[in-house]
Amino acid sequence: MKEPITPREPKKVDPEEGAGWRLIGAPSTGKGKRDHRIIKSLFLMDGELAGQNKKLQAKYDAWKKLADFETYEVKDAELVVVAFGSIGRIAKNAVRSLRAKGKKVGLFRPKTLYPFPEKALEKLAKEGKRFLTIEHNLGQMVEDVRLSVRKHADSDLFCVYPGNMPSPDDFEAPILRALGRK
Amino acid sequence: MPKTQGAASAPKTNQTGEELVFTRPASMVDRATHYCPGCHHGIAHRLVGELIDELGLKENTVAVCSIGCSVFLYNYIDVDSVEAPHGRAPAVATGVKRARPDKFVFTYQGDGDLASIGMAEIMHAANRGERMSVVFVNNTVYGMTGGQMAPTTLIGQKTTTCPGGRCKDREGSPIRMSEIIAHLGGTAFCARGSLDSVKNIRQAKKYMRQAFEVQTKGLGFGFVELLAGCPTNWRLSPLAANKRITDEMIPYFPLGVFKEVEGDGTCGSMLAPESAPGAEGGK
Ligand SMILES: Cc1ncc(C[n+]2csc(CCOP(=O)(O)OP(=O)(O)O)c2C)c(N)n1
Ligand code: SF4
Numbered sequence: 001m002k003e004p005i006t007p008r009e010p011k012k013v014d015p016e017e018g019a020g021w022r023l024i025g026a027p028s029t030g031k032g033k034r035d036h037r038i039i040k041s042l043f044l045m046d047g048e049l050a051g052q053n054k055k056l057q058a059k060y061d062a063w064k065k066l067a068d069f070e071t072y073e074v075k076d077a078e079l080v081v082v083a084f085g086s087i088g089r090i091a092k093n094a095v096r097s098l099r100a101k102g103k104k105v106g107l108f109r110p111k112t113l114y115p116f117p118e119k120a121l122e123k124l125a126k127e128g129k130r131f132l133t134i135e136h137n138l139g140q141m142v143e144d145v146r147l148s149v150r151k152h153a154d155s156d157l158f159c160v161y162p163g164n165m166p167s168p169d170d171f172e173a174p175i176l177r178a179l180g181r182k
Numbered sequence: 183m184p185k186t187q188g189a190a191s192a193p194k195t196n197q198t199g200e201e202l203v204f205t206r207p208a209s210m211v212d213r214a215t216h217y218c219p220g221c222h223h224g225i226a227h228r229l230v231g232e233l234i235d236e237l238g239l240k241e242n243t244v245a246v247c248s249i250g251c252s253v254f255l256y257n258y259i260d261v262d263s264v265e266a267p268h269g270r271a272p273a274v275a276t277g278v279k280r281a282r283p284d285k286f287v288f289t290y291q292g293d294g295d296l297a298s299i300g301m302a303e304i305m306h307a308a309n310r311g312e313r314m315s316v317v318f319v320n321n322t323v324y325g326m327t328g329g330q331m332a333p334t335t336l337i338g339q340k341t342t343t344c345p346g347g348r349c350k351d352r353e354g355s356p357i358r359m360s361e362i363i364a365h366l367g368g369t370a371f372c373a374r375g376s377l378d379s380v381k382n383i384r385q386a387k388k389y390m391r392q393a394f395e396v397q398t399k400g401l402g403f404g405f406v407e408l409l410a411g412c413p414t415n416w417r418l419s420p421l422a423a424n425k426r427i428t429d430e431m432i433p434y435f436p437l438g439v440f441k442e443v444e445g446d447g448t449c450g451s452m453l454a455p456e457s458a459p460g461a462e463g464g465k
C-alpha cells in the first residue's frame with residue numbers, strides 16, 4: 001500500500017546556485033582569487049564537532065513541523081487506535097465497522113514516524129482518550145506513542161507477527177478488549 | 183648548484199640569506215603533519231602536490247578524498263576538495279568529472295577503502311573508462327581504525343583481526359589490485375610503484391605522472407598503486423617498515439607498468455612486469 005502523493009514544484013534551496021560552495025578549481029591569482037573549498041562531513045576537532053552537532057540539532061528541530069498524521073472518527077472516541085502504514089489502512093476498516101456497530105472508537109494514523117506527531121497525540125490524551133497501538137512487528141512505534149501521551153495516559157499494544165497479513169476482522173476483538181478495559 | 187625542487191614561485195633564499203634547495207610545492211598548504219612518524223602518506227601527498235604544480239593543474243583540480251588516515255589530504259593540498267563516503271570516491275569522482283569534464287579529477291584512496299568496501303566502485307569506474315586518476319595507497323592494513331586486516335594483508339601478517347596471521351584457507355589470498363584493474367576495458371594506464379626507497383619514489387612519481395596524463399589527454403582511466411608503510415600498525419620502526427616493503431611486499435606485489443594505452447585511445451597490450459611472480463606468488 002502506498003500513500004497518495006501530491007506533486008509540487010521543488011523550492012529553490014540555494015538562490016546563489018552554489019556560488020559560495022561549488023568546486024570548480026580554486027584560482028590563486030586574479031579577480032576570482034579565493035581559498036580552496038572543502039566539502040566534507042567529518043569534523044573531528046573538539047569545538048568543531050560540537051558546532052556541527054549543534055547545527056544538525058537545529059535541523060532536526062526544524063523538521064518537527066513536518067510531522068503529519070490522519071485522524072478518523074476521533075472526536076467522540078473513547079479509545080483511539082494508533083496504527084501506521086498497511087496496518088493503518090486495515091485498522092481503519094476495523095474502526096469503520098465497529099463504528100457501524102455503535103462502538104466509540106477512532107483511528108490516529110501517523111503518516112510520518114520521524115518526526116513523530118507527538119503534539120497531536122498528546123492533545124488527544126489530554127482530552128481523556130485511551131489508546132491501543134496496533135503494529136505489524138513486536139512493538140516499535142508503541143514506544144513513541146507512550147512517550148507522547150505519558151503525562152496523561154498509557155497505550156495498550158496489539159502485535160501482528162510480521163509474515164502474517166491480518167484482515168480488519170482480526171483487529172475487532174483486540175480493539176473491543178481494549179475498549180472494555182477501563 | 184642544486185636546482186630548487188617543488189614550487190616554481192618559491193623564493194630562492196630565506197630571510198637569513200641561505201639558499202633554499204628544497205621547498206613545499208605551491209599547491210600544498212604550510213602546516214604540520216598529523217601523520218605518524220615514518221608514515222608514507224606524507225610522501226604520497228607531496229608527490230601529488232609536485233605533479234599538480236608541474237602539470238599546471240592547481241586551479242583546475244577537484245580532489246576526491248576517501249575515508250582512511252588520508253581523508254585529511256584536503257588539509258594539506260591547496261585545491262578544491264570533496265570528501266567521499268568510505269569506498270565511494272570513484273563514484274563521487276565520476277559525478278564531478280561528468281558534470282565538469284574540463285576539470286582534473288583524482289581520487290586518493292587507501293587499500294581498505296579501495297579494495298574492500300569500495301571494490302565495486304573502483305572496478306566499475308575503471309571498466310567504464312572514467313576520465314579520472316586514482317592514487318591508491320596500499321599499506322596492507324586499515325590504518326585509521328587501528329590496523330585491522332585488509333584485502334591486501336599479506337599471508338602470515340598479524341593484524342588485530344587476524345592475530346595469528348592471515349591464513350590463505352581462511353581469509354583468502356591478498357588481492358593484487360593493479361593486476362585486476364589492468365584487465366578492465368576502460369583502463370588507460372595502470373602501474374604499481376613503491377615508496378620504500380628514493381629510487382622507487384622517483385619511479386613512482388613517473389607512474390603517477392602517467393596516470394594523471396592519461397586523464398588530461400582524455401585517454402581513459404589512470405591508476406597508480408603505491409606500496410606504503412604504516413609503521414604504527416605494523417608495530418615496526420620507520421626503517422624496519424621500509425625494509426618490510428622491500429623484502430616482503432614487493433615480492434608479492436611486483437612493481438611495474440601493467441597497462442599502457444597508446445595515444446589514439448585504443449587499448450594497448452598488457453605488459454607483464456619484469457618481476458612478476460608465478461600465478462600464485464606470495465608465501
Ligand atoms: C561506511 C564506513 N564503514 C567503516 C568505516 C570505518 N573506517 C574508517 S577508516 C577505515 C579503513 C581505512 O583503511 P585504508 O583505506 O586502508 O586507509 P589507511 O588508514 O590505511 O590509509 C574504516 C573501515 C567508515 N568510516 N565508514
Ligand atoms: S596509522 Fe599508519 S597509515 Fe595512519 S598515519 Fe599512522 S602510519 Fe600512517
Ligand SMILES: [Mg+2]
Binds near residue numbers: 250293319321323324
Ligand atoms: Mg590502508
